[in-house]
Amino acid sequence: MVNTHTHKQILDNLTGAVLVLDESLCIQYMNPAAEMLLEATARRLKDRPIEDWLSSSEEELAVLRQSLASGHPYSKREARLVTQTGRILTVDYSVNPVPEAGILLEIQARDRLIRIEREEELLARHASARVLVRGLAHEIKNPLGGIRGAAQLLDRELDREELHEYTHIIIEEADRLRHLVDRLLGPHTLPVMEQLNIHAVLEHVCSLINAETEGRIHIVRDYDPSIPEFEGARDQLIQAVLNIVRNAMQAMEESGTPDPTITLRTRALRQITLGAERHRLVCALEIIDNGPGIPEELADTLFYPMVSSRAQGSGLGLSIAQSIMNQHRGLIEFTSQPGQTRFNLFIPLESGNE
Incomplete structure (x- = not known):
């Protein structure tokens, strides 16, 4: 017969997040996968009510309590879960009432998919x-x-x-x-690859922008010095970054943004999936401005040629930048709202044949 200790070993080795809640909907057990997902230890969250870490409406909590009372399981798709660090995750979860024990809660992260x-x-x-x-x-x-x-x-x-x-x-x-x-x-010649440092590229862009604006745009640098050199086309990467930074600069100048600021932030990320390909190490470059934002109706077509949110824009800069990133096996994403537009550039740091 399988004993309780063996049951715990099985749950501890599952790749899916599993939690056990008591009849008051407080955490009594979390397996390591759940600790990683919630970014907190079982000891820290033990006896904490579900409202502290699962962003749910009163109606959803009522359904959870009804499931506990009736003994009927149910599932919820694409629920919002808030970790202890404030990160919001999208998850699917299944609720399985266990007689005289509480609830077995299985959580599957959906963000990556x-x-x-x-x-x-x-x-x-x-x-x-x-x-x-x-x-x-x-x-x-x-x-x-x-x-x-x-x-x-x-x-x-x-x-x-x-x-x-x-x-x-x-x-x-x-x-x-x-x-x-x-x-x-876009670029009609094969890129000339060389070993380069992403911060040298960014500093060159900063010098160009400072010369164009005569210091009217405040540039904030937030660099991760641990990012290694990688193989890339220096001139093309400068062009890609410059296109995005120049768009932000011109949008802020046209809208009269007070205290116009552009932040350049670099980070090294591990085990990142870009499209269908998983990369061990990726350089993540964020270009953030405090301008008017990008209209919502342009969100799905912004990288198309001849699409621009600016009255004087040609609509070619972002299309060219995305093509350059594709040549480096990377891509560009963005989020935008009035007062903050964030472009994320992801560049794999391992070589193409690695």
């Missing part, structure tokens, strides 16, 4: 947009070449000087459109 789904959707949308842009660019550049060539031939045949002005306009506008298409396509 939700994040993977969101990132895969983001990468798929970006890839679809790139295919569309490449096809459109091909259809535009072919006739542009013909228009420009015809204008050059016509220019040679014209005798009257004042007519040359019109052919020059055609040639200049054809060149302008070709340049726009090239910008839509």
